[in-house]
Amino acid sequence: MPRLLIIGPPGSGKGTQAERISERLGVVAISTGDIFRANVKGETPLGVEAKNYMDAGDFVPDSVTNKMVRDRLSESDVQSGFLLDGYPRTVAQVDYLDEILAGDEEKLDVVLQLIADDEELVSRLLGRAEVTGRSDDNVAVIRHRLNLYHEQTEAVVAKYTEREVLIQVDGIGGIDEVTTRIIDALSNPRYLQPL
Numbered sequence: 001m002p003r004l005l006i007i008g009p010p011g012s013g014k015g016t017q018a019e020r021i022s023e024r025l026g027v028v029a030i031s032t033g034d035i036f037r038a039n040v041k042g043e044t045p046l047g048v049e050a051k052n053y054m055d056a057g058d059f060v061p062d063s064v065t066n067k068m069v070r071d072r073l074s075e076s077d078v079q080s081g082f083l084l085d086g087y088p089r090t091v092a093q094v095d096y097l098d099e100i101l102a103g104d105e106e107k108l109d110v111v112l113q114l115i116a117d118d119e120e121l122v123s124r125l126l127g128r129a130e131v132t133g134r135s136d137d138n139v140a141v142i143r144h145r146l147n148l149y150h151e152q153t154e155a156v157v158a159k160y161t162e163r164e165v166l167i168q169v170d171g172i173g174g175i176d177e178v179t180t181r182i183i184d185a186l187s188n189p190r191y192l193q194p195l
């Protein structure tokens with residue numbers, strides 16, 4: 001029952017890799033960004049609340065995000081494990097997730113961090129903007145999201161490093177190449193049952 005988190009700066013390929021790895025492990029991928037985007041698209045109350053934060057590249061407030069994650073993790077498809085993508089990204093969210101998981105005597109088995117440098121990420125995201133038209137993929141907002149990653153999310157990485165569950169993977173390269181690196185890293189029996 002693997003419980004994983006994939007973490008990395010915007011544009012590092014988290015979402016793409018999360019889909020692939022979750023399929024390989026037979027667990028559900030839960031992307032908070034995707035859930036928010038679906039709600040924005042459907043103009044639900046949650047989407048209306050989240051939209052302005054997302055467009056500005058800010059974090060959606062914890063009061064909204066934490067509840068959404070708690071609800072999602074109470075669904076039955078997480079029984080066989082899960083791969084979280086994009087949550088937690090602040091230390092306060094780590095504490096909240098710890099509480100949710102402790103209720104079921106659980107914890108994260110592995111935290112995978114994708115590494116890529118800022119300039120590479122900016123050019124990737126600008127390329128993505130042309131394809132997807134995501135409203136938060138423009139230079140000013142991209143820089144802001146990267147800053148938030150450095151200011152807040154790296155502290156999350158530090159926490160999981162202390163807990164000795166962190167694996168770092170180079171996120172630069174082709175999609176298949178990065179997937180192979182991740183699978184190889186996860187095959188270390190220290191982290192998960194051999195794949």
Ligand code: AMP
Pocket residue numbers: 010032033034036053054055057058059060061065085086087088089093136145
């Ligand atoms: P992502 O697709 O992971 O880049 O997320 C897109 C946007 O959704 C972020 O820029 C935030 O506005 C919001 N978001 C996603 N996950 C979180 C989170 N854990 N906490 C707060 N906001 C989030």
